Amino acid sequence: MDHIYRALPPQFTAHVQTAAQRGVLSHAIILTGQGDLTAGAKYIAMAMECEGAEPPCGACLPCRKTAGDIHPDVTFVRDEAHKNLSMDVIRALRADAFLLPNEGQRKVYIFPDCSLLEPKVQNLLLKVLEEGPSRAAFLFCAANSSVLLPTIRSRCILLHLEGEEAAAELSPQAEELLQLLARRDKTGVAVCLLRLEQSKLKREELQALTGQVRDALAHALTAYYRGQRPGLTALGPKRMMALCDVLGRTQRQLRSNLNVGQTCGGLSVELTALL
Ligand SMILES: [Zn+2]
Structure with missing residues (x-):
């Protein structure tokens, strides 16, 4: 597995592993706190697409494709043409979410920077969150979760990626x-x-x-x-x-x-x- 995932806080990776292995990883997650949120989101996406016995195994093809940014069902939602994410990008996402995954178990959409989501865009996104198929998953990276509307926040679970947590107490x-x-x-x-x-x-x-x-x-x-x-x-x-x-x-x-x-x-x- 790529070094970047090893560098994620152990409490965070342990939490994701446990949730994934129990099959209770939420389909809508806000990733917040200090540290490399995008790497954290990719780690969750790996856990969602992994075909190994203990997701994310880091070794199976879906894990490696996700780590290498080439998994066709893991999308970074960006808008190269505009500063903020446009309505058109969300409309396209909405249409895409209803298609079957290309090869994975889920279609995963990662929003690397939620400060680029204006309220009107978030309202449009809310519909996808509410009505989207169960195989679609949404990972929102937000250093400060208050940039997201309360309506979005209420439909997601909040996951902290605490980069500066002290090491655990040792016996x-x-x-x-x-x-x-x-x-x-x-x-x-x-x-x-x-x-x-x-x-x-x-x-x-x-x-x-x-x-x-x-x-x-x-x-x-x-x-x-x-x-x-x-x-x-x-x-x-x-x-x-x-x-x-x-x-x-x-x-x-x-x-x-x-x-x-x-x-x-x-x-x-x-x-x-x-x-
Ligand atoms: Zn795997």
């Missing part, structure tokens, strides 16, 4: 594992996980621990791409991503796998192989 065990990973201490990581296994850790506790370490790494990675340099960047972005993947996958597997010992063992093998 002492999660902090220890994180520090060992940061030092690339293979033996230390293996010993730490063995100790956790022998301490008869509960499944929920291991799930929380892997989640905390993953979030801390993802947060450090976000900072890395912003040009900041927190301590964990000694690991390098590729290794950080790979570690995030392993921890995220383990966390998900723990939802159904009851065997904590086996999971600790597997995690130990996978993590040390990456260091």
